[in-house]
Amino acid sequence: MQPPSRRTFLALGLLTLTACTADHTGPTAGGPGLRPDPDVPVRLRAIAAVDALLAGYDTLTPPDARTAELRAEHVRHRAALAEGLPPSTPSPSVTTTGPGAGTGAGTGTPTATSTPTPAGPAAGGPAALELRTAETLLADLDTASPSLARLLASVAAADTRHAALLGTPVPPAPVQPAATPSAPPTATPARGPSPEALTALQNALGAEHAAVYGYGVVGARLPEDPQRADARTAHAAHQAQRDGWQRLLTSLDVAPAPAAGGYQLPFPVGSPADATRLAAHLETRLTTVYADLVAAVPVPHRRAAALALRDCTLRAHRWGAPGQPFPGIADPAPSPTATPTAG
Template structure:
C-alpha cells in the first residue's frame, strides 16, 4: 500500500493529456444575481458554515495549545486549511473578518458548536469534531445556490480528509437543517443529502433537467475513463494489500459508472458510451507510477463531482457530494496532495498536506 502521506511527485494540475475529462467543473460556478430589494438566501447558510468553522478553529487552538501536542505540524497545516475554508465561506457576509477568525463561544446552537464542558482536548476528539463538521456542511446543501453548494461539498470533503488523516474514518452523518441563525428568515428545504448513498431509480422518474443530464454524462464519461485507468493500475500493483486496494477502487468506479448509466437511462437520456481507449497522462512502468496514476484519476474526479454538485438538486446533489468526498479520500490514500478545497480551483494559497 502506498503511504497516504507521500506527496504526489507530479503536479497533477499541470499534466497534459489527462486521463479523466474534467467535464462540468465550471458548471454553476457563479452565484445567481439577487435583487437589490431581497436578501441573499445564501447568507444565513454561509453564516452557519462560518460558525462551524470557527468552532473547529477554536478546537485546533485548544489542542495545539495543550502540553506536548501530538502531530503538531499536521494540525497546523489542517488549521491553515480551515482558514481557507472560512475565507471562502464568509464571502458576502457583513463584516466578514476572514483573515483572523475570532474564537467562537462554545454554546450557541450552530451545527459545529458543542455544549460547555465538552471542549476538544485531544487529537482523537479533534478528528471526531472534523467528521461531525463534514456532515454539518451538507445539512444546507439543497437550500444553497449552485456555487455555495459546490463550496460546501468541497469543504465537507476537506473536513473528512482531516478526520481520516487524524484517525477517524467513521460514517459521515448529515443532520437535519437548522433554523437560520440570528433570526434569519430564509426558508430552508429539507436536506437532500441525508441519504446520499445512491441515486434513486424507483417509480417512474421525470426526465432529467438538461444541466443535470450534461453533468451526469460528464461524470459517466469520467468514470468510464477511471475504470479503464484502474485496469492499467491493477496490472502493475504488488500482490497483496496494495493490489486489493486497487481492486477496491476499481470496483467502486464500476459501481458509480453503473449508477450513472441507470439514472441517465431512466431519465430518458442515452448514456455516454466508453471510448475504445484512453491516453494516459504518463507512462506506467511499475507500482510507484501505477499509484501516481490512481492518485491522478481520483484528483481529476474531484473536479468532475464538484461540478456535478453545482448542476443538480435534491437527492442527486447529495449523491454528487458523497462522490466528491469518496474520490477525495481515495486520492489522499493513493498519495495525492489535495488543496484545502478539493475539486475547486486553487484559492491562491500554498499546497495542503491533507493527504
C-alpha cells in the first residue's frame, strides 16, 4: 500500500454523518379496528432465537469469565428486542443473579427464566449458535420496521463478534453482489428511494472515501508484518464497498459524491500504535454509519448495509476496539430505574 501523496487528512466529521431515519415509535395498541403491529412476530422470533442461544450458554460447565460476559450481552439483547412488544403480548422474563448481571456492570451470570427450545448447543458449541442466531435475525430484516431492522442488524453484528471471540473465523461478505441491484429495472418504479435513503447512501459513500484514505495512512505507519497485511486487506475491502455504493447510486440515477478535497485526522498518527488506533476508530465510526443505513435504505438493500455493519464490527474487533453490545447504536435495552416524566 503506497503512502498517500496528498497533504490531506481524514475527516472525523465524514465518519459521524448519520442518516435521517424513519423511527418506529412502538407497537399499535390492541383495540377494535386497529391493525396488529407487524413487528410483534419479528420480535418474538428474535427473542426465541436469543433464548435458544442463552440455553446453549447454560450448557457450559463451568462457564468462564468470557462466556459469562457474552451471555450477559445476550440478556441485554433480549431486553431490547422485547421492549417493543405491546402490553397484551406475554413476554418471557429474564432474571439475573449476581451484582450487575445482564447490565455489563458486574460479573454475575444472568439466567433466563423462560424455557426456550434449544438449538442443539452440542452442534458446534456456542460459536456455531452465535452464527446461527445472527443469520436468523438477518433473515427478518425485510419484514421489520426501519428501527427494528437496525436493532436486528446490530445484534447480529454483535453475535458474529462473539463467534470471532470464541475462535470461529467469519469470512467477509461479498460486497459486489450484495451492494448492487439484483437485476436491471424493467420499468420505472412507482416510488423511488426517499431523500433520507439517498442521503444515507451518500453518507456511507463519503465515509468509505474517508476510510480508503485513512487506511493509506494506517498502512504507511505500520511495519511489514501481519498487521500491515491486515491493513492492505481492509483497504481493499473499503475500496470494494465504496465502489459498490457508487454503482448503486448510479443505478438509481443519482450522481455519487466524490471524495472530499481535504481530510483531517482525528488525532496525530506517527507510530504503529497510533495507526492501529486509527484503524479501530475508522471501523467503529463506520458501524454507526451502517446501522443508520440499515434503517434508511429500501428493503432490498438492507442486508447489504447489515453485512457492511457486521464486517466493520469484526474489523474493529481485530484492531482492538472495545466490544459493543449494540454495534453502531446506543444501548436500546430498557433501564429498570427509568421512570416516566410528566407532560
